[in-house]
Amino acid sequence: MTRNQWSKFSDRVxxxxxxxxxxxxxxxxxxxxxxxxxxxFSRLNWQFIMSYPSRKPEQAGxxxxxxxxxxxxxxxxxxxxxxxxxxxxxxxxxxRKNRLTNFIEIxxxxxxxxxxVIYGLLGLAIFARxxxxxxxxxxxxxxxxxxxxxxxxxxxxxxxxxxxxxIREASLALGATKWQTVxxxxxxxxxxxxxxxxxxxxxxxxxxxxxxxxxxxxxxxxFLPTSPVSVSKSAPFVNFTLxxxxxxxxxxxxxxxxxxxxxxxxxxxxxxxxxxxxLLITLFMNAIAIYLRHKNQKRW
Amino acid sequence: MKLDGSIKFQEKLIERLLFLCSLLxxxxxxxxxxxxxxxxxxxxxxxxxxxxxxxxxWTPLFTNKHFGILPLLSGTFLTTVIAILVAVPFGLASAVYxxxxxxxxxxxxxxxxxxxxxxxxxxxxxxxxxxxVTPLLKMVIPSISGFSALSAGFVMGVMIIPMVSSLSEDAMxxxxxxxxxxxxxxxxxxxxVAFRIVFPAALSGITAxxxxxxxxxxxxxxxxxxxxxxxxxxxxxxxxxxxxxxxxxxxVSLGDTPHGTIEYKTIFVCGxxxxxxxxxxxxxSYKLRKHFQEVYD
Numbered sequence: 299m300t301r302n303q304w305s306k307f308s309d310r311v312x313x314x315x316x317x318x319x320x321x322x323x324x325x326x327x328x329x330x331x332x333x334x335x336x337x338x339f340s341r342l343n344w345q346f347i348m349s350y351p352s353r354k355p356e357q358a359g360x361x362x363x364x365x366x367x368x369x370x371x372x373x374x375x376x377x378x379x380x381x382x383x384x385x386x387x388x389x390x391x392x393x394r395k396n397r398l399t400n401f402i403e404i405x406x407x408x409x410x411x412x413x414x415v416i417y418g419l420l421g422l423a424i425f426a427r428x429x430x431x432x433x434x435x436x437x438x439x440x441x442x443x444x445x446x447x448x449x450x451x452x453x454x455x456x457x458x459x460x461x462x463x464x465i466r467e468a469s470l471a472l473g474a475t476k477w478q479t480v481x482x483x484x485x486x487x488x489x490x491x492x493x494x495x496x497x498x499x500x501x502x503x504x505x506x507x508x509x510x511x512x513x514x515x516x517x518x519x520x521f522l523p524t525s526p527v528s529v530s531k532s533a534p535f536v537n538f539t540l541x542x543x544x545x546x547x548x549x550x551x552x553x554x555x556x557x558x559x560x561x562x563x564x565x566x567x568x569x570x571x572x573x574x575x576x577l578l579i580t581l582f583m584n585a586i587a588i589y590l591r592h593k594n595q596k597r598w
Numbered sequence: 599m600k601l602d603g604s605i606k607f608q609e610k611l612i613e614r615l616l617f618l619c620s621l622l623x624x625x626x627x628x629x630x631x632x633x634x635x636x637x638x639x640x641x642x643x644x645x646x647x648x649x650x651x652x653x654x655x656w657t658p659l660f661t662n663k664h665f666g667i668l669p670l671l672s673g674t675f676l677t678t679v680i681a682i683l684v685a686v687p688f689g690l691a692s693a694v695y696x697x698x699x700x701x702x703x704x705x706x707x708x709x710x711x712x713x714x715x716x717x718x719x720x721x722x723x724x725x726x727x728x729x730x731v732t733p734l735l736k737m738v739i740p741s742i743s744g745f746s747a748l749s750a751g752f753v754m755g756v757m758i759i760p761m762v763s764s765l766s767e768d769a770m771x772x773x774x775x776x777x778x779x780x781x782x783x784x785x786x787x788x789x790x791v792a793f794r795i796v797f798p799a800a801l802s803g804i805t806a807x808x809x810x811x812x813x814x815x816x817x818x819x820x821x822x823x824x825x826x827x828x829x830x831x832x833x834x835x836x837x838x839x840x841x842x843x844x845x846x847x848x849x850v851s852l853g854d855t856p857h858g859t860i861e862y863k864t865i866f867v868c869g870x871x872x873x874x875x876x877x878x879x880x881x882x883s884y885k886l887r888k889h890f891q892e893v894y895d
Contacts, residue, residue: 306787309789313695316691316695316700320763322692322756330722337729381619382619384615387616388617388620402623402624405627407884412877413844413873415848419869444626447622476613477613502717508848512847513851514851555823555824566729577722
């Protein structure tokens with residue numbers, strides 16, 4: 299083989315290797331989806347979705363789990379979205395370049411790399427014990443809120459950075475104050491990209507298991523947190539309560555983990571069916587995020 | 599121009615509020631360090647640091663208690679090494695392919711698809727490792743146990759591929775095209791440019807990606823808690839059950855361990871060890887990334 303032929307040959311070989319390694323992960327993903335669907339699809343029915351857990355696999359369901367997941371997600375969102383966006387705005391629009399700002403930035407970068415189970419230990423010691431909120435919804439929601447905060451801050455900053463400074467200058471030149479500029483010009487322009495980041499952060503929070511186990515979330519919950527609105531026959535007829543935030547909870551990934559750890563075949567089938575529901579939610583959220591990002595690749 | 603007093607006040611107030619939001623992340627870091635340290639100090643008043651670092655048994659939940667972190671460290675180390683042996687070759691080859699061979703169009707389709715791999719909840723990977731990969735491995739290696747470092751590590755490696763690939767590709771992308779064009783002008787072909795020019799030039803960024811992947815594998819919890827087992831044994835055998843630091847935290851958290859007991863404190867000591875390991879790796883990775891950004895920006 300001449301040198302030139304050898305080059306061409308080795309190029310071809312690597313092209314094949316590169317293609318193989320790139321699609322290897324995707325192939326595993328396809329096998330994973332196929333495996334889970336064949337294991338669990340037959341179990342997926344209305345009874346499964348609307349039943350509380352049970353000692354008998356064929357009677358057990360995920361009602362408490364997905365109900366808890368919704369509660370936790372709402373709490374996480376209420377906590378993390380305002381603080382995350384506020385923090386992103388401060389760092390991108392207000393902060394001067396000084397040592398404190400630099401320190402905050404390094405902090406956020408570092409927090410993004412802290413293993414999630416450690417956030418659980420933080421939630422256990424601070425929210426559950428020191429603040430005596432025990433293992434309620436609010437403890438879980440705030441723990442996951444702290445966990446996704448760096449993701450929301452970083453994506454907010456990136457979204458704000460993409461807004462050209464000419465927009466800010468025009469607004470300021472027209473006499474708007476700094477906050478008016480941010481509130482009425484910069485934020486609306488960056489909103490779609492911020493939303494993408496928030497959806498990705500929330501889809502990560504939905505799948506988190508370890509931090510919630512660490513704060514002591516229970517694995518067997520045959521009820522839902524108290525509904526915030528209830529109707530009664532006597533006055534005042536409609537009652538509002540925040541008790542639900544203090545009630546114990548379980549979430550879908552914890553329910554799945556609990557079923558996977560059991561030896562009976564029936565529970566493993568339940569786990570697969572629960573995974574299908576969890577995956578549908580996660581993949582749906584990711585699809586929305588990818589679509590939003592694709593749609594909003596605006597060139598200024 | 600004179601601003602209305604109340605507007606001025608409002609502007610200041612908003613800035614203060616936003617500042618407080620960004621301070622929360624600093625409090626979080628201090629909170630983590632304080633919580634881990636304060637509970638660990640209580641632990642080390644009862645158990646000597648020498649015993650903690652040299653004892654080869656970890657049995658805090660038994661009557662005959664031993665508090666040697668080595669078995670947990672070896673379990674963590676073993677699963678991490680296996681994950682890295684999968685993630686780094688596959689991740690790097692795919693990064694070179696994506697950055698130097700694939701067309702822009704192909705890249706735009708493949709990259710979001712690979713991101714899905716990273717978006718799958720880890721408990722799902724745990725299920726897959728335990729109920730699909732382990733039985734599959736059993737056909738090839740009949741001696742493998744129902745729980746093993748090999749199965750958990752392999753799946754963890756697949757999960758980390760997109761991270762290695764995407765971060766390394768960013769680093770390769772940052773290599774100035776002048777360097778590549780120079781090499782092509784001298785008669786190099788693609789493979790030579792990829793591995794002798796782009797790869798070395800992006801090395802600090804690639805190293806940062808690999809270190810971040812190691813840190814991620816060390817901190818991964820659910821896959822190992824489900825598929826690697828619950829037995830802290832000091833071993834380098836990938837075919838038997840092991841226990842990682844993270845899996846131990848899960849095991850204790852599932853039981854109802856009373857607050858203030860030594861068993862309760864052990865999870866914070868484990869948390870501290872885990873935090874230190876990942877923190878050091880994250881800092882190195884952060885510095886390396888800053889470094890490569892500075893060189894070519």
